[in-house]
Amino acid sequence: CSRLEHPSILRVVEAAQVDHTVHWLPIDHRGRVDPGELERWLGVIPQPALVVIQWVNHETGVIQPVQDVVRIAHAHGAVVHVDAVQGVGKLDGRPWCDADTVTVSAHKIRGPKGIGALLGAACQGLRPLLLGGPQERKLRPGTVSVPLAVGFGVAASWASSSPSRYDAVRVLRDHLEDEMTKLGARRNGEEPRAPHVTNVSFEDMRGDELVSAFDVEGVCLSGGSACSAGSPEASSVVSAMLGAQRGAGAVRASLGEETGEDELSRAIEAIRRVIGRARGHG
Template structure:
C-alpha cells in the first residue's frame, strides 16, 4: 500500500513548533507559570521569559526591545498598528492595497466606515505593488485628508512576492507619513532588508516555529501607540491583559532561532523551482497546464498555481485525501466560498478560484516533495470536477 502519512506543504499557514520551542514551553510550565505582573519570585521568573521574548524579537527585526509590544498574534499587532495613526476626531488618510492580509484590509474597511479616507493602491498582475502605484494612491488620498499611514507587507502570504518596502519607505518618509510593514511571512525566511525602513513592524510567533496566540508590534523610537483595549498596565498599558509566560518562552526561542533560518530557506529555492516545474509538467500531461500566480521576485519557498478545470479548494481536498497538505488561499479566509481577494486583485476571480498555494519549510526535503508529486499525479489522472 502507498504511504499515507501526511506530507505538510503549508508552512505559510503555520509552522510545526520546533523541539527547542516545546522544551522551553515545558520548562516555563514547570517553573515560570505565575502571573508576570506579580513582584514575588515566581512572578519574576515568569516575567523573565517575557523580557527574553522582547529582546529576541527586537534583535530579529533590528529595533529596540523597549519598543516591542507583545500581542496575541499578527492580527492584533496589525490592528493595533493601524489604529495608532487615527485618533478619534482627527482627520486622516490611509493608503493600503488589496494584497494585504485580511487583518489589514478589514481594519482599513472599518476605518473607512468611521470616516477615515482609505486610498487603495493598485497592484500589478505580477503580484507587486509598485512604488509608482503607492505614489498615485498617496496623491489621491492627500487631496482628501493628511496621509498618516501607508501599509505594505514585506512578503505576500499567498504568492510569496517580495514588496518594494525600501523604495516605498523613502516615498512615505518624504511625504511625512509612517509606514507599517507586516513582516509576518518575512521574518526568519528572508533577510532583514525586506522590511528595512519601516516605522512599525508586525510579527507572529507561529510562523517562526513558535506557539500560536502570541506576536508582536515593534515600533521605531518615538512612535506613540494608542491602545485598542482598556485594562491594566501590562505592555506599558498599550496591550492590557495578563501575558502568558509559556507562550513568551516559545516565542523567545523561536525568535532566537529565526536569526539563522533565512539561509535554510534560501536553500529551498532550487527545491521549490523543481516542484513547480514538475507540477507544470504533470498538468500539461493531462491537458490542464497550471499558470503561476506571482511572477515578480518571490520568497524562495512559495509557489502559487492556478489549475484550469479545478476549483482550488476542491483540488486541495482531493490532495488531502492523498495525504498532501496544501492550501487554496490564506488560512485566515479558509472556509469562505469567495475566491482569494489577493489573487482576485492581481489576476481576476476566475484564476483566483482555481489557485493552490504550496509553501515549503526548513524541514522540507527532496524525498517528500517527490512523493507529493506522485500523489498529485494520481489526483490529476482522475480528472477534475469540471471534466
C-alpha cells in the first residue's frame, strides 16, 4: 500500500497495523508508485499477503501502473485489490481486470449515492464485517435497496458506453490549469492523468483559506479528496509526493461532462479575483 490511497482504504490499512505488518511503498515526485520498488520489497517480504493499488488518484488524477503492479504481485503469490473508483467511466480499458478484487462506486459515474460494487473471484473467501442475513452473497447483511441497485446498473451501462466523451473535459481541464499557472500555481502530478481532475499549489498561500475564498465566489474547490471538503488539513497526497509546504498550498478541482466553457470562464475570473486579493492586487 502507499500513502496515495483514498482515506476509505488508507484508514483501514492503518488500523490493520495493530495485527499485521504493513509495508508502505514510496511515492515519486510524479505522484506514482514504482513497480520496481514493489518487486524489490516483495522479494524480501516473507509470504506477502495483499497489495493494494488505486487506478486513478482521487486528488491529482495521476494514473497508477496497475497492470505492472498486478503482474508483479501475482508473481510473488500476493492477492491484489484495485480501487477503480476514479477511473471507471472516464478512461478506456480495464487494466485492473486481472486483479483479485476491484471496487467501484456508483456516485462517481453519475449513479445514486450509497451503493458500490466489489468485483472479483477472491470475494468468495471473504468474511463479512457485519453479521446477519445472507444478502449480497453473504458479504453484507440487510435488505437490498432495489432502487439503488437499478440506478447503479443503469449508470454503469451508460458509463461504459463511451469514455471518449471525456476528451472534451480534458481540454477544459488543461485550459483551467494554464490559467492558474499564469497566476503562479504549480501543478501537482504528472502524466499520465485522468481527464477530469487537476491539483495545483499556490506555495505562498494556504489551501484551506483559498478554498473558503473560492467558495464565497461560488467556485467549489477542495484541499484534498472530495469527501474531505471543508477540512482544514493539508493534502496528504501532495504532502507525500512533494513535501508539507506544497501540500499546504494545494487545491483540487474536478470537472464533469456538464461543465461548459461559460461556466469555466466564470470560475477562472473568480479565481483571478481571489488570488489578486490574496496578494494585495485587488
